Amino acid sequence: MFSTLRLVCSSISILSMLAVTAAADTRREIQFPDIPGFKTIICDFHTHTVFSDGLVWPTVRMDEAWREGIDAIAVTDHIEYQPHSDYVSTDHNASYEVARPAAQRNKIMLIKGTEITRGTPPGHFNAVFIKDVDPIDTGEFLDAVGAAMKQGGFVFWNHPGWKGPELGRWQEVHQTLYDKKWLGGVEVLNGTSYYPLAHEWCLEKGLAMLGNSDFHQPSMHKRTETGDHRALTLVFAEEFTQDAIQDALNAARTAAWDQNRIIGREEHLAPLFNASIQVFAPHHKDGGSLWIEMKNNSHLTYELKRTGDIGPESITLEADASIIVRLESVERNAEITLEYTAENVLIAPNKGLPVTLTIPKQP
Amino acid sequence: MFSTLRLVCSSISILSMLAVTAAADTRREIQFPDIPGFKTIICDFHTHTVFSDGLVWPTVRMDEAWREGIDAIAVTDHIEYQPHSDYVSTDHNASYEVARPAAQRNKIMLIKGTEITRGTPPGHFNAVFIKDVDPIDTGEFLDAVGAAMKQGGFVFWNHPGWKGPELGRWQEVHQTLYDKKWLGGVEVLNGTSYYPLAHEWCLEKGLAMLGNSDFHQPSMHKRTETGDHRALTLVFAEEFTQDAIQDALNAARTAAWDQNRIIGREEHLAPLFNASIQVFAPHHKDGGSLWIEMKNNSHLTYELKRTGDIGPESITLEADASIIVRLESVERNAEITLEYTAENVLIAPNKGLPVTLTIPKQP
Amino acid sequence: MFSTLRLVCSSISILSMLAVTAAADTRREIQFPDIPGFKTIICDFHTHTVFSDGLVWPTVRMDEAWREGIDAIAVTDHIEYQPHSDYVSTDHNASYEVARPAAQRNKIMLIKGTEITRGTPPGHFNAVFIKDVDPIDTGEFLDAVGAAMKQGGFVFWNHPGWKGPELGRWQEVHQTLYDKKWLGGVEVLNGTSYYPLAHEWCLEKGLAMLGNSDFHQPSMHKRTETGDHRALTLVFAEEFTQDAIQDALNAARTAAWDQNRIIGREEHLAPLFNASIQVFAPHHKDGGSLWIEMKNNSHLTYELKRTGDIGPESITLEADASIIVRLESVERNAEITLEYTAENVLIAPNKGLPVTLTIPKQP
């Protein structure tokens, strides 16, 4: 009787939801171009479920990822903090096991992970690309990280500084991890918090920069392409596989993206900008003016401020849209270059990406 | 250490979510006027959590209710169907216990309930206003309903017809329940499905009409006032208490509302329409025309079609908005009445509510 | 002094609007694929300005076209109806002259046109691709159309039937126009009105089907890609030029699009559907089920209903989005074909486009 009932009931839940929130099953891609040599993969390496202090069943994270255009996701329940344990199993591998079939159906790359949750310092650390959480559930912090590394895992420091700036300092334990080559990255973005100090560490020490949702609640994002999206990590990988993602993390080929801000290294963000923006030859002259179309093929709105001599003082290149810019008193037959800073593309704390808009000669 | 950690971790989850989906904590009221003698209370009597086949922790249902402007809600997990039982407790009272503190903090009336889940016939039945689910978990269907009634519960038939129209018929078992006065109502709306046959039964037999979300997934509704809301039951109650809600259900003083459609009895929907709509004296004459403002103070957009001799062929009175209607060739000093049918206010299957718009004389 | 003031004032108007409605200057493309042999060009052949009974300055139509992703537009002010003539010039060529510089700056193809506005019958007719409106301002209706043809114009019948179905009949005058080869097309869509009779005429007589906004008010459409767009004509042209658009009209290679409905001929809409939809090889097997991703690369949401034996009863392929469809009990190694009707793609009145979804074999 129950197997019949199961079909029946699962179909009623699907049916009723389809009707009420039809968008649940529809995926809208997040649009970022690839950069030379690498594919741009959209990842969230930090989410929670009812198996620790999250508030959703693990399959919900897979449905959200599909809907929001995410390619790869880790479910990273706390090892040491399971406040629902009166009612929910404390099996550390359960959330991955429950999520896996949904990930396969939804064509999401599900990365196995967990959160090592200690006092500050050291703080909280995610271990991803692991095989089994149980050996990581051990008393000594360094043993726990070591167990993750032994499984071929990648370990990063979560939200440094969320307990106050004074507790978000690089301390001896972090240096130890780093010296052992056990620390692969740091969250420069967690939810809507940006940690500039972490941005600096990553630049200095060659660590991967991560941006993650750290979702506990259900995600409410619907039309992610309008700028309404969770914090995410862009990974620049050689292939569209988990192995290639991990290689990219190890090589620190990442950027972190929240709202309308992207944080990373100039070597990745400059080609990302150049692949995003098309500048066309002037389509019209009128008195001393040239009219030039510019198109942004990405889902990041770029906010530019002029640093050179010509062009409008500021230019907003809206996500997935085009604008027409008017240039006055310029030589028409030469190739024209406009110098700007992309102020919301941070290549270091308080330092926007310098960009050049090259306007082709009229044919 | 863990109690400290608990505070810390719960605050991070709150903080990160506040930032990313700030709307989560904000309530927007659903606007419906009271009707003479009764308060209009917004209720959802059918939702699920991880404790049966739902996909959210019970507190999420309380946060959704706050955000969406709902006054009273029941969590009604299946007794006989608990597909997460490998990982989640099968305690039938657990979802209520977990939800209760969140309901108190959020000022939501939490009604204790459960879903008695049998093959068809009889089908599925919700028991609400109960005290303990355990005695209802019994083999014989009639014993289960009897146990709910013994606790002072109210029992209604869920989604008749979702397994196909032929299975949604009124059968002997339903007559038995009815004869015992154990059947108080029927879902005329479940999610986005409307059951006209159930609408007829309720009219004939004096049963309460219910409209419920039957949510299994997280709710994605944000600005409910724009028409984007779950299926709900409007209860016309003497007071804003659980007892008064139950009295109203017993007296069949309810209506069911989905999207832009409301289903009920003329005796409740006529006063609801009249309390929603204000018609003002003409504010302007121009040649043979009068210009009249009409205002809709409710969150239901009324779609009117003319049945009388004067007025525009159709009038749309958008939710929480005003329009100006032009009347031609009418006597200016008389009180003018316009006869219409509100086509999306169903007082029987395929039968809209007849309404009269009375335009006051110019002062 | 005034030339300085002019610059100053035009810059304040641009500045203040940029700030308040920043989207005004941003173009979002309307996404439709090309079809084999032809480019898909987005056109509106029917708009008004203050030079007849419209309510905007002609340049506004060019700004709207840019913003909304329209490629080519005609401003077609009434010849015989100029209700603003107390204040505004009755020069029939003025709206084109005023609009032209804005069209050039905005990279919009501006097609010169006018509306020949007579009682019913014959009704209203647009003449587009003309050179001078003045010779068309003549007493006899046939002389007016003849004058447009002499200039190399293309003439189509506007909104047949808007004065009531009985006045929307094909009458002697229309047959005369047709026999002279002076009638090139008919509006099957005007604003939100669809004229099924006109759809039939076009199929029978080889006429172009047009869908136009007939805007008099300012356009309020912002994010056209979400389905919120004006009525438009899709033209399937050999090149992206005005001449090629006119050739396509003469060859009746058009379709009319409003909201979520497209009206045309099977020979154009079948390749448009096929170019819009990608079906991928199954990415997952699970028990007896296959999971298949389908992607819609167009801005039309396709509503499919099953006509064959396998597949879900209905499939909604949302605009610019992907879904995953589950197939049960099918042979895995064969190429699978699903037979459906696209119900909102009308190839004749009440007749949806038959489509086949071919699921590639697993590699």
Place this chain on the structure above:
Amino acid sequence: MFSTLRLVCSSISILSMLAVTAAADTRREIQFPDIPGFKTIICDFHTHTVFSDGLVWPTVRMDEAWREGIDAIAVTDHIEYQPHSDYVSTDHNASYEVARPAAQRNKIMLIKGTEITRGTPPGHFNAVFIKDVDPIDTGEFLDAVGAAMKQGGFVFWNHPGWKGPELGRWQEVHQTLYDKKWLGGVEVLNGTSYYPLAHEWCLEKGLAMLGNSDFHQPSMHKRTETGDHRALTLVFAEEFTQDAIQDALNAARTAAWDQNRIIGREEHLAPLFNASIQVFAPHHKDGGSLWIEMKNNSHLTYELKRTGDIGPESITLEADASIIVRLESVERNAEITLEYTAENVLIAPNKGLPVTLTIPKQP
């Protein structure tokens, strides 16, 4: 024939627009409470039409005002700048005459006005509540202002500083106007520009603060209540009449509102805040915590920052919504007061309104 045609054509324009942009005819009120002794009236004193350098027919301004919930509006075309004069009448009173019937039908208070448009200094000045623009069209600037005053007009300085801060200074000519009591106010907001210097002048010299759209383009605002609104002036008037509005301007009882910021005097903004916000007695105690509901009955989202000892560090009171605030470790039986600054309510440049949230004792 033409009178018939007129009816026909105007009906087609109405019909087609109703269908395509149905919202055009629907008004949503802007929600601000009255303050003790005064009604809060929503006004825009600065808009343009095709009769100067605007881009819409004057009736469009009346339709926009209706739709956006505006109570009173002035059309203020430039006297000295009429760039459409090749095609459009230069009659300075025409835009008022054309707009008037639409204002009457739409129940909008239409205030007669014009813009006196000179080089800087003196700059641009609006004269409103005038009777005839012609006498104001005179060579000497002071004569022009004098002519407006003679008609009982109210004159204010527009967008001081839009030609650069150095040109936005209070100069001799402004002092002359002020000494003659001819200068009644200054725009502290124009479109999205805020002029802090003007804010200071108004405080020092007792001038009315104005916030106006200065619209030249069509307005794109649809659901103004979500924060998407034009710059506006809130006038605190004794009655809902034009005379009372002018009295209020003369008494400087105004505030200027753009996006999510309001600019004015403490004596008006403090009672506006108090009338907007309801704080309820604690509805729940839990351990050492009290849970308190706060409701914002206005369409301004208030952003509060704590200045006192208790309460959350910051509180966002969203427009037309409620929140629940948790207080820890407070005495339960006393009346509790929370001290905050409303940072987006500017009572002077860089100075937010100090507010007290008084939590009633539990009953």
